[in-house]
Each structure stands twice: as C-alpha cells, then as structure tokens.
Amino acid sequence: MKVERFTEDALKEIQREVTGKAIIGLSGGVDSSVCAMLAHRALGDRFVPVYVDSGLMRQGESERIQELFKDIGLVRVDAEDRFLEALKGVTDPEEKRKVVGATFIRVFEDEARKIGADTLIQGTIYPDRIESDGGIKSHHNVGGLPTQMEFAKIVEPIRDLYKDEVREVARALSLPLEISERMPYPGPGLSVRIVGEVTKEKLAIVRKANAIVEEEVNKFTPWQAFAALLGMATGVKGDNRCYGWVVAVRSVTSRDAMTADVQELSWGVLRGISSRITGEIPEVARVVYDLTPKPPGTIEFE
Numbered sequence: 303m304k305v306e307r308f309t310e311d312a313l314k315e316i317q318r319e320v321t322g323k324a325i326i327g328l329s330g331g332v333d334s335s336v337c338a339m340l341a342h343r344a345l346g347d348r349f350v351p352v353y354v355d356s357g358l359m360r361q362g363e364s365e366r367i368q369e370l371f372k373d374i375g376l377v378r379v380d381a382e383d384r385f386l387e388a389l390k391g392v393t394d395p396e397e398k399r400k401v402v403g404a405t406f407i408r409v410f411e412d413e414a415r416k417i418g419a420d421t422l423i424q425g426t427i428y429p430d431r432i433e434s435d436g437g438i439k440s441h442h443n444v445g446g447l448p449t450q451m452e453f454a455k456i457v458e459p460i461r462d463l464y465k466d467e468v469r470e471v472a473r474a475l476s477l478p479l480e481i482s483e484r485m486p487y488p489g490p491g492l493s494v495r496i497v498g499e500v501t502k503e504k505l506a507i508v509r510k511a512n513a514i515v516e517e518e519v520n521k522f523t524p525w526q527a528f529a530a531l532l533g534m535a536t537g538v539k540g541d542n543r544c545y546g547w548v549v550a551v552r553s554v555t556s557r558d559a560m561t562a563d564v565q566e567l568s569w570g571v572l573r574g575i576s577s578r579i580t581g582e583i584p585e586v587a588r589v590v591y592d593l594t595p596k597p598p599g600t601i602e603f604e
C-alpha cells in the first residue's frame with residue numbers, strides 16, 4: 303500500500319459515496335480515528351464524529367478522547383445506562399457482541415436524526431471482516447450489526463487494510479502517537495473482558511485492573527495487554543479468609559491479531575502486577591497470567 307495513493311483514493315471515495323451528511327462512531331482507536339480524519343478532510347462540516355461513552359471504556363478514556371478530538375467537532379454521548387440495561391442477564395459472548403453492536407447503532411441513529419445525517423462511516427478493517435465472515439467471532443462492527451438500520455448507507459474506507467497499514471496512514475495524517483500507536487481495543491470493550499454477566503460493579507473492578515496492567519506492561523510494547531474478570535475464588539487478606547474475583551492478566555505479541563504469542567514478561571513484572579492488583583482492588587482475591595497463544599486461545603477471553 304502506498305499511503306499517499308490510498309489517502310487520495312479514500313478521500314475521493316468518501317466524497318463520491320456521501321451525498322448528504324455523515325457521522326462516525328469515533329472510539330479513539332486508530333481505525334475509527336483514521337476514518338474520522340479522512341471524513342473530516344473529505345466532507346468538512348457535512349461530517350460529525352460521535353463518541354459514545356458506553357460505560358465499557360477504559361479508565362480516563364472518555365475524557366482523553368474528548369480532549370484530543372475537540373477540534374474536529376466531536377460530540378460525546380453518555381449512554382452507560384442504556385448499555386447496562388441492554389446487557390442485563392446476557393452471558394453468551396456472541397449475544398453480548400450483538401447487544402452492544404445493536405445498542406451502538408441505536409445511539410448513532412438517534413444522533414444522526416438530530417444531525418440530519420443519513421450515512422454511517424465505519425472503521426472496519428480487513429481482519430475484522432475475515433474473522434466475522436469465517437464465523438470465529440462476530441466483531442460488533444461487522445457481524446454484530448442489526449439487520450434493520452435507519453442509515454441509507456454505510457461507508458468503510460479502510461476495509462482492505464491491515465492494522466499496521468492503518469497505523470501508517472495515521473502517521474501520515476499527523477495523528478498523535480497515542481492514537482497512531484494505540485493498542486487495539488475491542489468495540490464491545492470491557493463487556494468481553496468479563497466472563498459472564500456484565501454489571502456496573504464488575505466493570506469498576508476490571509477497569510481498575512486493566513489500568514494497572516496497561517501501566518505496567520505498555521513499556522514492553524505488547525500488541526495488547528489487559529485484564530479480564532474470570533470468576534470467584536477463595537483467598538486470604540490480612541487475617542481474614544475472603545472470597546473474591548479472579549483476574550486474568552493477558553499480554554500478547556502479534557502482527558495482525560490473526561495469530562498471537564504470549565509475551566514473555568519477567569517474574570518481577572508479573573509479581574509486581576499481581577501485588578498491585580490484589581493490593582489496590584479489595585474485591586480481587588487472585589491474579590493469574592494467561593499462557594495460551596492464539597490459536598488455540600483467542601486474544602480476548604470472550
């Protein structure tokens with residue numbers, strides 16, 4: 303891929319495909335950020351980026367994204383209650399993706415109506431399509447889409463790119479390093495990092511644990527590093543027996559997320575993460591490190 307050529311073609315495609323107004327769900331990930339910058343260039347004020355705080359985002363993420371994209375007119379929608387309500391009682395991972403995907407679309411539709419936009423721009427990339435088409439996981443921005451949508455059109459300008467190519471385009475568009483090099487983060491967010499039903503309490507715990515893992519591991523440049531909430535187990539804190547959450551720490555290296563290797567972190571780093579998580583989060587009784595490559599594991603737990 304030649305970046306200049308790609309960018310020129312993408313701008314032309316967006317101008318050709320979007321006849322009225324368009325919106326994008328801008329999560330702050332490199333994919334949607336690149337699409338947002340392209341659409342902003344191509345359409346000017348006929349384009350509105352919408353950030354949905356689903357309540358499934360990482361610590362401090364919503365505030366940071368709002369700050370980074372205020373110059374291109376970012377609209378923030380707080381929809382945590384709507385997502386939690388929709389996810390109530392849902393335990394199956396594929397069902398979670400469908401529920402999250404459908405809720406995102408309903409929120410976007412509401413915003414689009416206010417703005418008068420009939421087109422949705424999406425940051426779907428090539429591996430998303432492969433994994434959804436192949437029936438591995440229905441990534442919420444592909445297979446998780448509801449069949450009935452109010453949008454007249456969906457435009458996916460980076461649908462043929464791999465992640466490393468998207469990063470190249472991001473650098474060429476002068477996006478800040480924290481965006482161009484940003485760790486991939488799944489659309490359904492923390493909901494697929496909680497095995498079982500999603501609740502506000504579990505989200506608070508996994509969010510804190512995830513922040514600790516990222517703080518401790520990012521300097522070793524993993525493809526992805528995160529925490530997931532598995533279930534409950536017995537532990538002992540102070541003089542008391544306790545029954546608390548098991549947090550799994552996952553850190554992997556990869557080229558394109560199609561396969562992944564476990565990152566070889568030192569004992570010192572792993573023990574540091576474990577003692578920080580159990581020490582700083584009272585509800586956690588145990589910490590485990592996931593040793594499974596992909597395949598046979600997937601990167602996320604669900």
Ligand code: XMP
Pocket residue numbers: 399433439440441442443486487488489490494526559560596599600601602603604
């Ligand atoms: P898995 O877990 O399938 O993940 O090995 C491969 C890559 O995709 C991300 N991922 C998702 N991204 N919606 C997304 O937008 C999803 O539903 C989803 N599930 C997994 C995962 O974080 C990894 O980068």
